[in-house]
């Protein structure tokens with residue numbers, strides 16, 4: 049008996065996988081069926097759909113980058129404290145005192161490339177008409193994932209707390225000041241007043257809510273940190289599960305009828 | 306080298322840049338069967354690469370592309386071009402097949418099913434390993450940027466948004482923040498989400514084609530390539546201190562002065578043509594602009610429904626058609642405002658700064 053078959057017979061293997069080594073069609077089907085991660089895939093797929101020239105593997109690359117960001121991000125969280133006193137110095141320490149100090153690099157290049165990969169994935173889905181029935185809803189999940197990817201990247205940009213970070217976020221969040229009705233420099237904001245008292249002021253508008261202050265400061269740093277490390281990844285992870293599930297349920301990767 | 310630099314610098318102005326970009330885009334759509342041939346794709350890629358290699362000899366240009374955070378934009382230029390070529394090459398092949406009455410290539414094996422383990426898991430695994438290696442190499446080779454500690458009082462010049470939002474920052478040149486930062490991005494998101502529900506064309510589902518859905522693809526790509534990707538490139542390489550426009554090989558002089566000569570529509574009408582003072586009541590003062598905007602969003606759809614888009618109107622029905630046209634008019638407002646700015650120095654069509662309501 050070959051070694052791999054012997055291993056596949058042991059109680060440990062059988063308790064984990066519940067099928068033999070995936071070298072027969074039956075075991076290969078079971079491999080995809082009985083594993084919660086592989087089960088995001090179907091058991092069988094359209095041959096035209098899994099070609100590299102068709103999907104460019106862009107959805108998969110996006111997901112890979114999300115995983116890369118999660119792993120490197122957790123490692124970065126061990127060393128980083130989201131306060132004005134510590135943030136910048138912790139970032140420097142990551143480079144100078146931490147062994148294998150390229151986690152920040154991986155995390156940053158991965159983040160840039162994830163934005164690009166989502167765009168290209170959307171481009172391919174559009175150009176193959178894969179948003180057409182029955183995949184309309186999954187396209188919409190995708191649009192939200194696109195937004196979440198941008199927001200993840202945007203909130204992360206602030207965390208190094210250097211000049212680049214604080215001013216990029218200042219430029220970005222200044223737009224919120226002009227939000228119609230709920231930004232204090234937006235059209236219609238002056239309509240929201242009780243008597244002479246303006247309800248929408250620099251200290252109560254949407255930008256204030258986003259930044260927890262009138263300027264990009266300690267409150268904003270903490271808020272962006274929590275959004276970046278907890279809230280947004282959770283939502284994105286959840287929606288990705290829905291996204292993949294829907295790819296299967298909508299009949300697998302699209303192909304001509 | 307000097308010739309090379311001055312040639313590209315002389316081409317560089319927001320007007321020329323955008324017009325050339327649009328022209329190349331239209332040419333590509335018209336000639337995609339030729340331009341996606343492997344020889345052309347390699348040739349164009351080499352030309353772009355050559356531009357960067359020669360350009361890198363220039364100190365100012367080199368400072369820009371050597372920034373770690375600008376690498377993604379260089380990668381984006383190539384990635385978008387290659388992906389488009391790959392898609393349009395397959396579209397070209399399919400379109401020729403369809404003209405001959407054959408099914409698209411994807412149909413040849415779309416009914417064959419293969420086991421995901423190993424036929425999909427294996428390539429996925431290889432892809433994962435390769436990408437991991439690439440990112441580790443990249444991480445070792447290039448340090449992540451870190452500037453001086455944050456200071457709320459010393460603003461850098463230019464202060465740029467993250468690269469993927471540079472399109473929005475560029476829109477700020479032409480629109481106030483409530484439009485460029487809130488309404489238009491909102492329309493992009495809503496518009497993207499609406500696409501599956503307003504595109505009723507059943508053809509082109511699950512294979513690459515251009516000929517079977519030229520309108521949908523043309524509009525989407527115009528938005529993505531000409532109004533988004535091109536503005537990201539421009540924002541990275543051509544916008545310097547005070548958001549002034551600089552040629553790719555021009556020194557970013559923070560003291561460069563651009564004359565501000567922009568005029569509001571109401572000033573054109575009352576002062577320029579009527580030879581009177583601006584009326585005090587903002588609604589009367591801005592009446593021409595307000596009427597113009599209303600006409601843009603009410604009369605244009607009706608006109609289009611009766612003329613060139615008549616067929617669409619009948620196929621799609623009133624609701625879908627109205628939403629489509631609103632979204633397209635929203636998208637078109639950017640190039641229209643650009644053109645008005647470049648030709649007649651128009652600042653605002655409607656200018657009511659009292660209420661932060663400028664269009």
Ligand code: HEM
Pocket residue numbers: 103105106107108110111114166169170173176178179183186187188189190191193194197288291295300301302303
């Ligand atoms: C975090 C972001 C995203 C991830 C991880 C992701 C992942 C994936 C994966 C792995 C697939 C399988 C096929 C493929 O690789 O192309 C897929 C399909 C699909 N994605 Fe995404 N995606 C994301 C964002 C988006 C966006 C932004 C859109 C569109 C706006 C989108 C729309 C779709 C649609 C419609 C399909 C089905 C395509 C077909 O059946 O041919 N996704 N996605």
